[in-house]
Amino acid sequence: MLYRWKDIFIYTGVLFLLLDANPLKSQDLDPRAYVWVPTKGNFFSSGFAFSQGGVLTDPSLPIDNLKANVQTINIGYARSFNLFGKTATAFAALPYAWGKASANVNGQLEYITRTGFSDMRMRLSVLLLGAPATPIEQFAQTKHKAILGLSVLVVAPTGQYFPDKLINLGTHRWSFKPELALSKPIGKHWLLDVYTGLWLFTRNNQFFTGKSIRTQQPMGSFQAHISFNIKPKMWFALNATYYAGGKSSVNDIYNDDRQDNSRIGATFVFPVLKRNSIKLAFSTGAIVRVGADFNTFSIGWQSSWIEKRKHPK
Numbered sequence: 001m002l003y004r005w006k007d008i009f010i011y012t013g014v015l016f017l018l019l020d021a022n023p024l025k026s027q028d029l030d031p032r033a034y035v036w037v038p039t040k041g042n043f044f045s046s047g048f049a050f051s052q053g054g055v056l057t058d059p060s061l062p063i064d065n066l067k068a069n070v071q072t073i074n075i076g077y078a079r080s081f082n083l084f085g086k087t088a089t090a091f092a093a094l095p096y097a098w099g100k101a102s103a104n105v106n107g108q109l110e111y112i113t114r115t116g117f118s119d120m121r122m123r124l125s126v127l128l129l130g131a132p133a134t135p136i137e138q139f140a141q142t143k144h145k146a147i148l149g150l151s152v153l154v155v156a157p158t159g160q161y162f163p164d165k166l167i168n169l170g171t172h173r174w175s176f177k178p179e180l181a182l183s184k185p186i187g188k189h190w191l192l193d194v195y196t197g198l199w200l201f202t203r204n205n206q207f208f209t210g211k212s213i214r215t216q217q218p219m220g221s222f223q224a225h226i227s228f229n230i231k232p233k234m235w236f237a238l239n240a241t242y243y244a245g246g247k248s249s250v251n252d253i254y255n256d257d258r259q260d261n262s263r264i265g266a267t268f269v270f271p272v273l274k275r276n277s278i279k280l281a282f283s284t285g286a287i288v289r290v291g292a293d294f295n296t297f298s299i300g301w302q303s304s305w306i307e308k309r310k311h312p313k
Contacts, residue, residue: 031225031237034149040307041080047300070099082133116160125151163210219246233271
């Protein structure tokens, strides 16, 4: 089937939103991301996420009934350490995804599938106030206070990418998200988390068909989480996020894809054995004006261990 160039740009931009809007992107709902932990902590995580839904587009476009399901496996590792007297954590995760999308394009039903690695995510966070670097031997005796944290998330272009394909699992560009966070205990059981950040994107100079240039404007994000400690290492959280901006262009032709959306969700974490825990999470679109309106369910396993200081003999 032959498309007009304008239709190709629109189709590409809209479906890019579809597969680019998986649970690993700007819609992240991540409670307790700035929790205070002892230094020399090691945290290994693995998980599976399933997202299913559709994409809301301009009714005037020759595309309707966009639907997709995206499944992702993640493996990640984090390490806490002392950074100039502050508690810092470095984290990296590599996802592997497979997805299927369908849409009516100019009245004809089209399908597409992809399987492969997605873009790697790396984050450095520093707790600026309220959480000095503390070894495990002193951690239990230290009073927990309100925390002010700062982080930088980097998404590297390591994912599968074919310049001659309309849809790819990788974005073939770098993304950066500086974020400021406040985490405040309320009484003995409650914790309030509030984050605000800004996504920044580099250009993709090999967009379809390999000779086009795709750009995306910055996109702001805001998160709020309220969580309740049921017992040690067991907690439940209600989550919400709002994100706006991110209008894209192909060869200086702008798409009508500025996002102005919100999501809500819930998270439940419970311990398994001594050093392990299981994390269950669900999120859905609360208000979606443009872009992906997905329901996402995830299950994850985390194993953690803290190294103790070695005392001289």
